Amino acid sequence: QCSYVMLFSVVMIGAMLISIVLRAQGNMAGCNTESCASVRLLVPTAMVLACFAVALGVARLFGPVLASAAEGFWLMDAPISRRRLLRGRLVLPLLLSFLIAGLTTALVGALSGLAWLQVLAWSCAAAFGSAGLVAFAASEQTRERVRVVKVLQAVFATAALAVLLVVVSVAAGWLPTAILAEAGTATWVFAGLAAAGLVGMVVLLQVTVARLEEIRRARLVSGGSLVSGMQGAMFALDFGLIRDILVERRMAEKGHVKPTRGRGLGLGALVWRDVERLKRQPSAFLGLGMSLFVPYAVDALRMSQLNPFISGLALVAGLVPFLGSLRVLSRTGGLARTFPFKTAQLRTATMAVPAMLALLWGLAATPAFVGIASTGADRSLTSGLxxxxxxxxxxxxxAVRWVTAKKVDYQTPMMATSSGALPPGLILNLFRGLDMVALITAPLILQLPAYWSLVVGLIVFWALRGSFNMAELQAESEQAKRELAEAKEGRVDKQKIPRPGS
Structure with a gap:
């Protein structure tokens, strides 16, 4: 019975999603202007390039060929062929890169309004190209080389940003659209790219299999230990812990940093440390810059009604790297208690620098909310701002909600589900961050006055800064009771000593 209910639910939800995609595809395909045709081709192209960059980045991070610590301990030293053991490890990375890139690009292409033959061409180019690049990363792993992979990753990421910039320029009417609207030529180009990716994947796969014996055990085990460390976080659906593991690995590869002297006193010293971290990790600005392209791309696709929600989610991903101090202080209670400040004061100080970045982001994204598409403005300047x-x-x-979310408490009463008993907070981990964005932007999406969203945002800020921290209030109450008891004991034991000679 449970299997029947699960199968029925999957079919029903799948049918709803397919219906939504088909409806959106039909609405977008109804726009016949040259600007819409150009944007319709450019957005899936940017997605293909982004898939290439992500595939190379993930492959370089994990291996892509890896082995667990147990396998590295006894199988790698055994007198057997290492090639036979590792040959099957190439299948899963290739399959995952193929499916994820293909399905994601197909979804973006369908939502952009491409014809189904064009969706097939773009998705095949992304799928076969990503799989071929993963095979290339595996071949470089056998030679212990990562420089070429890093360069290609940077090239594809830069190209994706450049295409998004062209999308914005076309929507604003700054570039001619006649050249970019040639759908037939672009379809053949991406079909050829898919064929090249398939051929490259086959050739590079053969080269990699022939050189699997040359991969060092330390390189194989490092990727396996990273995967094993992330599995526990995945079981708990704690994506923040997954990011913590990745940050720790990146810092371990970096080795050391140059210490600098702090400035200021009190909470100002914490704010200054966040300012110094901006210089130490300039790569974080890349994600923030990419999130700034999202509102312009959404406006170019004429999805202005959903622009606040979609752009807010993109900004969450862009601001998370700047909230490292808040992450440490919220997860390490002992460290936070060493400061002579309350939780609300610490959180407010660690939000200062990300808040300034968010303010600059909002000012830079104002033209997208006013409306830069050639069809005209959607809002007035005041409403857009x-x-x-x-x-x-x-x-x-x-982003603050995503960073400061508490761990899953397995001591609370479990919730009965078809998959077994689960703690209530486990499912909510999937929606942290998204819930705050949806809550604050809902009045805008429903076309209510903007001050409703402002009021909701201020309430959310008051709650997230720890203004009503039950643990802190209980600790203060216990301390007050303890001091009161000590004062009473002091009054009972106090004896009056007469003055000498009186």
Whole structure:
């Protein structure tokens, strides 16, 4: 019976999603202007390039060929062929890169309004190209080389950003659209790219299999230990812990940093440390810059009604790297208690620098909310500015919620599900960050006055800064009771000593 209910639910939800995609595809395909045709081709192209960059980055991070610590301990030293053991390890990375890139690009292409033959061409190019690049990363792993992979990753990421910039320029009417609207030529180009990716994957796979014996055991085990460390976080659906593991690995590879002297006193010293971290990790600005392209791309696709929600989610991903101090202080209670400040004060100080970045993001994204597409403006300047600032507030609060979410408490009463007993907070981990963005931007999406979103955002800020921290209030109450008891004991034991000679 449970299997029947699960199968029926999967079919029903799948049918709903397919219906939504088909409806969106039909609506987008109804736009016949040259600007719409150009944007319809450019957005899936940017997705293909982004899939290439992500495939190379993930492959370089994990291996892509890896082995567990147990296998590295006894199988790698055994007198057997290492090639026979590792040959099957190439199948899963290739399959995952193929499916994820293909399905994601197909979804973006369908939502952009491409014809189904064009969706097939773009998705095949992304799938076969990503699989071929993973095979290339595996061949480089056998030679202990990562420089070429890093260069290609940077090239594809830069190309994706450049295509998004062209999308914005076309939507604003800054570039001619006649050349970019040639759908037939672009379809053949991506079909050829898919064929080249398939051929490259086969050739590089053969080269990699022939050189699997040359991979060092330390390189194989490092990727396996990273995967095993992330599995526990995945079981708990704790994506913040997954990011912590990745940050720790990157810092271990970096080795050391140059210490600098702090400035200021009190909470100002914490704010200054966050300012110094901006210089230490300039790569974090890349994600923030990419999130700034999202509202312009959404406006170019004429999805202005959902622009606050989609752009707010993109800003959440862009601001998370700047909330490292808040992450450490929220997860390490002992460290936070060493400061002579309350939780609300610490969290407010660690939000200061990300809040300034969110404010700059909102000002830079204002033209997208006003409307830069050639079809005309969607909002007035005042309404667009307020929508952009509220979106930046929603992104900041979503990032703070994502970073400060508590761990799953397995001591609470379990919730009965068809998959077994689960703690209630486990499912909510999937929606942290997204819930705050949806809550704050809902009045804008429903076309209510902007001050409703502002009021909701201020309430969310008051809650997330720890203004009503039950643990802190209980600790203060216990301390007050303890001091009162000590005072009473002191009054009982106090004896009056007469003055000498009196």
């Amino acid at each position: 307020s929508a952009a600032l509220i979106t930046s507030l929603a992104g900041l609060m979503g």
